[in-house]
Amino acid sequence: xxxxxPSIVILVVVGLLGVGLYxxxxxxxxxxxxxxxxxxxxxxxxxxxxxxxxxxxxxxxQSLALTVIVAxxxxxxxxxxLAVQVRRAFGTLDLKALTTLRR
Amino acid sequence: MLHILNAVGILICAIQAIRxxxxxxxxxxxxxxxxxxxxxxxxxxAPEIAVIELSVGAGLVTVLFVFAINLTGEEALDxxxxxxxxLALAVLALTVGLLAFLLVPGIDRAGPSLADAPFKxxxxxxxxMDLILQAVLVFCGVLGVIGLLSEQxxxxxxxxxxxxxx
Numbered sequence: 001x002x003x004x005x006p007s008i009v010i011l012v013v014v015g016l017l018g019v020g021l022y023x024x025x026x027x028x029x030x031x032x033x034x035x036x037x038x039x040x041x042x043x044x045x046x047x048x049x050x051x052x053x054x055x056x057x058x059x060x061x062q063s064l065a066l067t068v069i070v071a072x073x074x075x076x077x078x079x080x081x082l083a084v085q086v087r088r089a090f091g092t093l094d095l096k097a098l099t100t101l102r103r
Numbered sequence: 104m105l106h107i108l109n110a111v112g113i114l115i116c117a118i119q120a121i122r123x124x125x126x127x128x129x130x131x132x133x134x135x136x137x138x139x140x141x142x143x144x145x146x147x148x149a150p151e152i153a154v155i156e157l158s159v160g161a162g163l164v165t166v167l168f169v170f171a172i173n174l175t176g177e178e179a180l181d182x183x184x185x186x187x188x189x190l191a192l193a194v195l196a197l198t199v200g201l202l203a204f205l206l207v208p209g210i211d212r213a214g215p216s217l218a219d220a221p222f223k224x225x226x227x228x229x230x231x232m233d234l235i236l237q238a239v240l241v242f243c244g245v246l247g248v249i250g251l252l253s254e255q256x257x258x259x260x261x262x263x264x265x266x267x268x269x
Contacts, residue, residue, distance in 0.1 A: 005106055010206050012110045012143065016117055018199045023121040025191040026184035031126055031172060035133050038164065039117045042140045045156070049149050059225040062149045063233065066226065069155055070237045074244040076164050080171035081250035087175040094178070095185055 009050050016043030030086060030093040034079040041072040106146060113139045126177055130168035137161035151222065171251065 003011075016039055023036030045065045052061015087093055116136035123129045137160035145153035184191065220229065227234070 003107070007207075008106045008110050009143070009147065012113055014199055014202050014206065015110075015114045017202060018195055019114070019117045019121060021198055022191060022195045025186045025194060026188065027121070028184055029126065029178065031168070031175065032121070032129060035120055035129055035168075038133060038160075039120065039136065042117075042136065042160070045152075046140060046143060046147075049144055049147050049152060053147060057219050058148060059219055059222040060229075062152050062222060063226040063230050065144075065149065065152045066155060067230070067233045067237060069152070069159055070240055073159050073164060074240040074247065077167060077244045077247040077251070080167055081247040084171055084174050084251055085253075092178065093175060 006050060006054060009046060013043045013047045013050070016040065016046070028095045030083045030095060030098070031080070033095070034076060034083070037079070038072065038076060041068060041075075044068060045072075106143075109139055109143050109146065113143065126172045127169065130165055130172060133168070134161045134165040137164070167251075174251075 020036045020038075020040030020043065023039065024033055027033055027036060045068045048061050048065045048068060049058075050061075052058045052064070055061075083093060086098065090098060092098070113136055116132050116139060120129050120132035120136060123132060138157060141153045141157035141161065144150075144156055186194075219225075
């Protein structure tokens with residue numbers, strides 16, 4: 001059985017979304033949660049480009065993927081800044097210890 | 104063949120990024136995954152996006168991660184997660200199953216051949232709202248970097264007490 005290229009790419013997309021989701025559910029370190037989010041977004045980006053290609057609108061898919069890259073980078077920046085400030089304020093990055101809003 | 108190797112590489116990098124205990128190693132695996140995703144995008148016929156992903160995803164974001172990890176330091180945490188393992192696996196299986204159920208039947212079905220404008224026209228003329236959103240997001244990112252770089256304020260009364268008690 002030979003897999004077509006879209007099938008392989010779909011497997012990658014589903015795999016990346018699954019790995020990212022699992023990380024976001026189980027990991028307790030704030031920075032690792034951002035890593036999981038990044039992995040999920042990479043899956044979504046490949047899916048957009050593939051969808052554009054399959055529907056005959058490659059350039060629309062690519063321009064949406066570009067928007068996703070920018071948004072993803074800014075989310076990473078803000079998340080990491082938040083992590084640094086949380087570490088300074090609370091002394092930990094453990095999500096379980098951060099489930100309170102009290103300082 | 105290259106697609107299969109690349110797919111396996113992306114998934115291995117992603118899993119290692121989650122599994123590795125040290126944060127810095129995790130960030131480096133993520134950079135590897137980004138580079139391979141860029142290669143996949145190139146193979147899919149999107150060289151512009153591949154270059155941007157390689158420079159931003161594998162370059163800038165990795166630098167930011169390393170910088171933030173240096174600022175926060177490595178922290179040994181309990182392996183046990185917020186959500187119980189069986190529940191997490193059940194949610195994961197449900198999500199992956201649903202995605203596969205929705206996506207797989209449509210893979211080899213050719214879509215309607217719609218008119219596709221050149222990339223420049225699509226990006227600059229048809230997606231102007233996206234561009235405005237991107238500009239706003241970049242300003243938010245600048246504020247985020249200021250937050251990343253800002254120095255710690257001297258601890259005042261209440262917060263100092265709390266830090267001592269923790």
